[in-house]
Amino acid sequence: MDLGLAGARVVVTGASRGIGRAIAEAFAAEGADLAVCARSPEPLREAADALRSAGAAVVEQALDVADARSLRAFVDRAAAELGGVDVLVSNVSGGSAATPDQWERGFGTDVMPFVRLAEYAEPHLAASARGGSIVLISSTSALHAAAPPSGPKAYGAVKAALNHHAAALGRTLPAKGIRVNTVSPGPIEFEGGGWARRRENDPGFYEDVRARIPYGRLGRPEEVARAVVFLASPAAAYVTGANLVVDGGFVDRV
Template structure:
């Protein structure tokens, strides 16, 4: 069993194996926030993981921080920007060669460019689309030849990290539109790739409390505003990235062999997707 990590707001994380032992998985955007937690959980539970990020120092820091018992040889990293033509495809090919195949991919890299409608120009909308939807489509397309030969009863598994903003309206519109497209993309690809034994699902995290990020900064600098925002959650707690990572790991495991084309919110029943409300 793995050791239990502690979080003061959520209590101890249970030492429960996710069922990905021996799986070979690609995760984009794996050095920070949710992506980092997904990579760490998969490695802890015995998977071989390939991850990419734009910063080589961040990738080196991730590898250096891993406990020896996780086996650093199970981690393959490459610095790249997922929107650069050809680089993502080469990374997937390299990961498949390193691990002698692939069993799953997680499209976690994402984000938004520009501000509100009057501040964001056409380039911001196009960049946001490419970072979220375009990168996801290219990742899956590159991985399909390898996922057809996936191990286990669950076949190949694709997990698309969307967002609560993809199905509950809130600013920024370009980000919400791209995340909504990812949810639809997952359902469509599940139908298209099902005959090849490949499952595709979307996971929509709620507002996550990540150290140093937006909501954590609000918690520290604007405690009253943060407390009001917390009322959007029935139990008063924002979702933690570790909670989302456990759901992603389940969808990559053979235990979820009957789940495909699903949209899975992991948001603690959050109401409005932002502190500005609906």
């Protein structure tokens, strides 16, 4: 199926590795152009060069999404250099570590960046001739509250707050021609990622989680990326306010 994304202008945060990088690569494979960011310049440059090799025009910017001014400048630069913005993918998370500052960190690196990104991108997305689209990367951690091994963490609650805001935007922004959807991955494994580390350092926990996934294995970044690209595309033109779970059956909610 032609997803109709050739020439689309796509902003992806946290695109130097893992799920965000796979999302950027999947859009590039559809013929889209990209603006990508992450904190560390070197891995970002490597990821951006790979996208260029795939034929995409690429704007890259090293920044911390918690810095509101840098984030706005990135969105505006993306719109100026790509000629507009059709798709925004908010992918960065502060992570799930049970550190003392985890609640504030979740607010600073997850909640406010998504709130701000949607606000900063809105005029550009509303001007999109294709119709604008926002996709939030959330997590199945927002959808269940099984006792975590090291006690309650902010991660799931922060993601649940994000889900709520995305659902509200998904019902507000269609009036401006913008759809807003969420993709909720279950455990996703890739080299250098959290689950690859857990497989090495805590094999008992890894195996316990793997055994709870009906599909029999953890997911792959490109499996999440394909769901994101579909939701962002004209093929999903009537879909807004949805939460697409990509988890191999991990979460047994109805």
